[in-house]
Structure formats: C-alpha cells, structure tokens
Amino acid sequence: RTLYEIYGGKDALLGEAFRGRLRIVFERIEQAIDAKGLERLARMNAMIVDSIATSENFSRAYASVLASNKISIYTIETPVKHFLGCLEEIREQGGFLP
Secondary structure, X not given: OHHHHHHOOXXXXXXXXXXXXXXXXXHHHHHHOOOOHHHHHHHHHHHHHHHHHHOHHHHHHHHHHHHOOOOOHHXXXXXXXXXXXXXXXXXXXXXXXX
C-alpha cells in the first residue's frame, strides 16, 4: 500500500523500476564503449538491443511500459541524454553538414 501511495499506482511504480534499470544498462554501456561520435552511437544502439533481447525480464518490463500509454518523459530521459551526448560528439567532429 505504501508504494502505491508514493507512486500513485502500478504504472508509475513500473515506470520508476524501468527507469532504474535503464540507468544501470546505460551506465554499463557507457563504461564498455571506448569510441566517440558516430561509432559510439552505433555501438550504443547495438548494446541496447542486445540488453533487451537477452534479458527476458527487461524485455517484458520494456513492453509493459511501452504498452501502458502512460510513458512520461522521465521514462526516456536516460536514453535521450546518452543519445544527445553522442550527437554532440558527432557535431563537434564535423560529422553533420552545416
């Protein structure tokens, strides 16, 4: 009951658990990648797909969060932060057209 009072319901609780898992996944990915820019972005994407594909619990949680239609911006803040970092590196390396 206390968890429901804190989070306001099952969807919010699941969303928070999923965000925590995403943070862990992205921290591990960041530590494993020694590339920059476009190569880093490509490796990050491959590792994310692999993480989802190889973890039944993570893939189930991901599917539940996506199916809930109640995804908040906070649920995707970690991936967006990391992707934007890659895009900034690509821009700094001159990888985008002016």
